Amino acid sequence: GENVEQHPSTLSVQEGDSAVIKCTYSDSASNYFPWYKQELGKGPQLIIDIRSNVGEKKDQRIAVTLNKTAKHFSLHITETQPEDSAVYFCAASYNQGGKLIFGQGTELSVKP
Amino acid sequence: GAVVSQHPSWVICKSGTSVKIECRSLDFQATTMFWYRQFPKQSLMLMATSNEGSKATYEQGVEKDKFLINHASLTLSTLTVTSAHPEDSSFYICSAARPPGQRSSMNTEAFFGQGTRLTVV
Numbered sequence: 001g002e003n004v005e006q007h008p009s010t011l012s013v014q015e016g017d018s019a020v021i022k023c024t025y026s027d028s029a030s031n032y033f034p035w036y037k038q039e040l041g042k043g044p045q046l047i048i049d050i051r052s053n054v055g056e057k058k059d060q061r062i063a064v065t066l067n068k069t070a071k072h073f074s075l076h077i078t079e080t081q082p083e084d085s086a087v088y089f090c091a092a093s094y095n096q097g098g099k100l101i102f103g104q105g106t107e108l109s110v111k112p
Numbered sequence: 113g114a115v116v117s118q119h120p121s122w123v124i125c126k127s128g129t130s131v132k133i134e135c136r137s138l139d140f141q142a143t144t145m146f147w148y149r150q151f152p153k154q155s156l157m158l159m160a161t162s163n164e165g166s167k168a169t170y171e172q173g174v175e176k177d178k179f180l181i182n183h184a185s186l187t188l189s190t191l192t193v194t195s196a197h198p199e200d201s202s203f204y205i206c207s208a209a210r211p212p213g214q215r216s217s218m219n220t221e222a223f224f225g226q227g228t229r230l231t232v233v
Contacts, residue, residue: 043116
């Protein structure tokens with residue numbers, strides 16, 4: 001089955017700097033890669049996603065890149081703000097009705 | 113994004129009792145819902161896939177007689193933790209799959225509820 005590895009587990013940056021989180025997946029059939037932001041005590045919130053037919057997608061300060069050959073994808077957050085502090089999860093899916101396999105999560109801390 | 117409502121947001125129960133958690137998709141029909149469990153500082157672990165009108169599919173190691181799942185309608189799935197014990201204390205999260213075609217999406221998308229913090233004392 002699918003396995004998703006996520007790094008780093010913790011990431012601390014200064015406000016205004018960029019943050020990059022990386023994930024690798026094992027199943028080459030996976031074709032959908034969402035990223036979720038989870039704040040303490042809340043459910044995950046979808047922040048951006050990418051399909052396997054696209055190499056890069058951007059939404060304001062957030063971007064995701066996908067390398068299908070290497071089977072890895074990354075989340076890029078530019079101009080970080082303290083409110084970006086949260087746990088971020090990557091996930092992979094083969095469109096199995098929304099069944100997602102999650103990475104281990106990255107705790108991002110943005111220091112003012 | 114779509115709205116998925118989970119209730120209750122937190123519950124405390126005595127050991128040996130049962131607790132029911134509801135997951136509703138408010139603005140789309142979800143033929144499939146998923147239930148996850150999350151321990152502190154850990155990732156989401158899929159427990160089971162809930163299909164409307166049929167039996168749930170449980171992941172390996174998840175006791176189906178302990179975690180009863182019912183998906184009686186296209187907008188509601190319930191998870192009942194039976195004979196709860198302190199080790200069942202965890203954060204339970206549901207997600208609902210919005211099928212392709214709804215809201216012009218070409219693929220299935222998953223939207224999560226707010227989660228339920230279960231504490232068994």
